[in-house]
Amino acid sequence: MATTAPPRIFSRDRRIAGLRRARIRQAHSDAARYILDDMVEDVLDRLEFIRLTPRRVLVIGDWTGTLALSLRGAGAQVEEHDAASLDEESPIDGAPYDLVVSLASLDRVNDLPGALLHMRNALAEEGLMIASIVGAGSLPQLRKAILAAEPDRPAARMHPLVDNQAASALLQRALFKRQVVDSHTLTVSFGSLARLVSDLRDQGLGSVLASAAPPLGKAALERAEMAFMKSANDKGRVLESFEILTLTGWKD
Template structure:
């Protein structure tokens, strides 16, 4: 069954190309994601030789001693990082090509996220590791509320669906990963006005990339800006939240620990409860 098209792939590529020159000034969200991925990677006591940086942006991810292939939906990001252009749910790599796949800041913009995760698992070698991070459900509440207030009479679709941490864990299981873990961390950023937030989103290749988009009127933009400013704290700044979901999963391998066989416990739960 073909998944429904949610995102405009052509618009996504174009926006990534437009963000290439300015991304280094607005890369704070991906930098936080890469730090989180690095922390999780540091707890793994093994070496990785063949790595895929999936959604590479400017190629900031580094792993000493590893050979890193890079893929990005944007042509200019891919070219600048020495990688290839492609979509996360249409990977051009053979099965079992990598022993580590990292992805920071792109998987929330994919039409077929279950399919993308399945492909990631397939390009991993047995006992290969996937570490991903993306903005999840509950992100951008101040921006959402500002648009809700501005377009109360005629609301338009301005935000794409977001995955929560529980659904992320379920998707890892569905994709066939072993030892799946999904967790969430929150990043709070304050803004002096709506325009600065919108600029950040644009220059980090974010924003509205839905297949069906409705241009905002000047009146709606002004009303959204006013509502955003009205939510400011006494210091004149409005707090915005990014919920970063981290995903960890391993390609299955016989050497990995297995859950205990049902009924193999040495103690009886019924007997324990009966002694109360």
């Protein structure tokens, strides 16, 4: 029976290039890294709550190295990968793992059901998968600004994102047991649209759409900045939201 290939929404080459640029930008003392810091802290809290002490762990996407360092300190053998060294849409070598963690990565693959299935297959019996992504409730102020920049014929510039309901269905489709999807909101204040864009680039979270839109012109950028700053508070700061969606599933 013939299978249909998933649509090519994201470019893996652009993902890798963005991550490489983010690592260079992290050399600056004021570089942002709060998304991964939040995700790492959340994963460690979850492992402590369920009292899981895995022996073999695969960590995908944590370019800070913090999660691996903490797990190794607890005696785990940890392998670390990112989009450059591991293709999540292909079978994962080195299995079985007691724990597979993916951070800010799965929302940028074209075949998300397949990637989740590969992660499940990489688990040992009763192994645990935790995947944290930037969810559908994220960046409402940026989305308004982008729409205002090109009111007549807007180009595709922002990623389609996964919501709670879709994530639950994906875990079921990948045959995880005892699956749970939950979310929390991380709120960050910005003094300008440019600072928000810079923070996203610092963290490798810029656009990696396969069909890259042309750069915004000067007038469009001015419209975007004006729309963004319309929601500023009395201190001249715009509160932007990141919904951190966490998918958790056990194998058998």
